[in-house]
Amino acid sequence: MSTQYDIVIFGATSFVGQILCQYMVAQYPEGEIVWAAAGRSQSKLNSVVKSLKQNIPTIIADSDDEMLLRYMAEQSKVIISTVGPYALYGSSLVKVCAESGTDYVDLTGEPQWIRKMINLHEATAKASGARIVHCCGFDSIPLDLGNFYLQQQAQKVYCAPCTTVKMAVYQMKGAGSGGTFASGINMFKEASTDAELTKGLKDPYFLCSKEHGFSAVQRDVQTAVYDEDFDAWVAPFVMAVINTKIVHRSNELNGKAFGENFKYDEVIRIGKGFGSHITASAIGLGMRIFPLAITLPPSGYLIEKILTKPGEGPSVKQQNSGFFDLRFIGKTDAGQRLTVKVTGDKDPGYGSTAKMLVQAGLCLAQDISKAEKAGGFWTTATVMGEPLIKRLTERAGLTFTLLD
Known part of the structure; x- marks a missing residue:
């Protein structure tokens, strides 16, 4: 052409x-x-x-x-x-x-x-x-390529894939994207009237082919969990709903290179102590309530008024002061472990x-x-x-x- x-x-x-x-x-x-x-x-x-x-x-x-x-x-x-x-x-x-x-x-x-x-x-x-x-x-390049890079290193060091991978957001600063908010609101509204879509959004293999053959049960963090690998309380990560599906699609398209029983999940690392437990619990509760609240009046109307609109966003100064720090912990079937860090030097959403x-x-x-x-x-x-x-x-x- x-x-x-x-x-x-x-x-x-x-x-x-x-x-x-x-x-x-x-x-x-x-x-x-x-x-x-x-x-x-x-x-x-x-x-x-x-x-x-x-x-x-x-x-x-x-x-x-x-x-x-x-x-x-x-x-x-x-x-x-x-x-x-x-x-x-x-x-x-x-x-x-x-x-x-x-x-x-x-x-x-x-x-x-x-x-x-x-x-x-x-x-x-x-x-x-x-x-x-x-x-x-930001959804989903750092996550998809972060896992890809981890798998490359695992093959070099252990000659084996990491069949279990956990990603935690260690640090992140930046304003939420108006376009992302609008997309999420539209998705939840669609799901509120479509039982099949609601089921699909919970399926980590939703973007794989019908013949994918995967059956491994994935960890799905919905509330505060103390994660021994990250040595901290962790909370649900809002972008996991798309990122996990992309990473599993990558595994299938790569000929199941990460394993037939590959497991992958994403969380936010909060910290240690009682205060971190409370924070992680609050994040989990908010994420469970939000999909319902956004589809019902008057809460949905009020939320949409508050959130950043498409076409709006942070100043150049705010974009330049933003950043993200993501950590991936992978384990092979033999229990060998690797940790990878992925960072960005600007706010993630813009x-x-x-x-x-x-x-x-x-x-x-x-x-x-x-x-x-x-x-x-x-x-x-x-x-x-x-x-x-x-x-x-x-x-x-x-x-x-x-x-x-």
Whole structure:
């Protein structure tokens, strides 16, 4: 397929989209990467391009107009989409990319939508050669690649996979993403009227194929638990609902390289002592109440008024002062243990996420040929792996470190 651009940023006028564009200009001199900014408003695109002080081409496209989306997709190797919630605004673009053979990455954390897209378009993407890669932000790149890196080290040290992996958030600072909140609210509203979806959201293998064959019972932390491996009280981690499903899909796509009975879970490490126990319990209670509260009046209305809205976000200073520190503890079947640390130098929801998304798109465009990885619905660990880790450590402020 002959294309004009390496990447097109769709949703370039959104809050996150503008951060992506600013990052591109800061990282790459004009002409080094051939890219364009896309959105539905020419005047807003002109304003963004003017602020960048580079001659960036623009493309008009709307999430509801397949003809315009197809025109955009056919001009680029990769489409980077920031237009969410994706369950509401993202389906037509995935369809068009799957049909046109154009690679695609996004920021979604919506498992119900990903499952729908796989069901509808996986065969088409395989036939056209389009590589569709969801979850290319904080959910779920550091988690998916963190486990991937841990497994690499386990093979080097023990010549065996870690068949049990626990991830704990040690430290994290940053504002919640308005787009993430909107996506989560939409997901819970869908689940409130769909018993099958509610069941699916609790299934760690929800994004695996129907023939996955996995049966290992996964730990599902719902309240305060004292974890001996992390030597602290731990609480549920809100993003585990998507991350765990992505990691298990990676295991299946990798030929069950982490084991037939691979176990993976995610928590937040709170600390020791009675106060930490209370904090962890409160987090667990809040996470159990929230899905119900958001779907019922008047609590749902009040919560939506309080939360950050799509298109809103933290200041540049707040983005730059944010960070995250994740720890992975893996054990082989023989009981051998490894610990890996993954960090980011910006707030996870915006600063780090924008850099990760751009590098994922560029990795597909420049590093991974279609002969090397064919079309289909992939995860970052299975289609990009080491080349993306290299990009993230060199250009996106992430670190991947073996601690023991």
